[in-house]
Amino acid sequence: MFKINSKFILDNTLVSVTYSSSCYSVFRDVKHGTESGYNNYQLQRLHKKGLLKPMVFSEIDEELARATYxxxxxxxKRELNIKIALVNQFIAAPVKAGEEANQLIGETLKLLGEDCCVGESTVRGWVTKYRKSQGNVxxxxxGRRKKPNFAS
Incomplete structure (x- = not known):
């Protein structure tokens, strides 16, 4: 089952989920508005061929970024840029836990010119937080809270 309104790239077309059950899902082409239905077997085959991928908003428009930052x-800003880079690396190339993940973190931090050290579990927590917020960087x-924390 897919979450309704989640975005995917299906055969190089941006689509969103309009209906999903345990055996059947319907995707709407975002640009043209046409809908197509697929059973789970078809979706598994498309995913194995690399034709069905979740849409991750990893590229941020620079003007928008400057305005919102x-x-x-x-x-x-520095902290957010580091976190975005690491989250995008983990989403773009899912890695196994352990040495492979730590190597990816180290290489990414070197590319950014940072000498800090970040733990794998911390980065995986950021990925979870990023996905739960539906791509809100x-x-x-x-320190961002839904409710204010007032001292009494």
Missing amino acids: AFLAESQ FSLLE
Whole structure:
């Protein structure tokens, strides 16, 4: 089953899920509005061929990023850029736990010119938080709460 309104790339076309059950799903072409239904067997075959991929908003428009990052302090901008890079690496190339994941983290941090150390479980937590927020990069910032925390 797929989450309704989640986005996928199906045969190089951006689609969203309009209906999904345990054995059948319907996808709507975002651009043209046409719908197509697939059973799970068809979807598994398309996924194995690389024709069905979840849509991840990994590329951020630079003008939009500059406008939305304007209110952040420089340290928060740096922190957010590191987190986005690591999250995108883990989403783009799912890796097994252990040495492979730590190597990917180290290489990514070297490319960014950072000398800090980040744990694998921390990055996996960021990936989970990013996915739960449906691609909201600001969910990766620390200290963001739904309700204010007032001291009494």
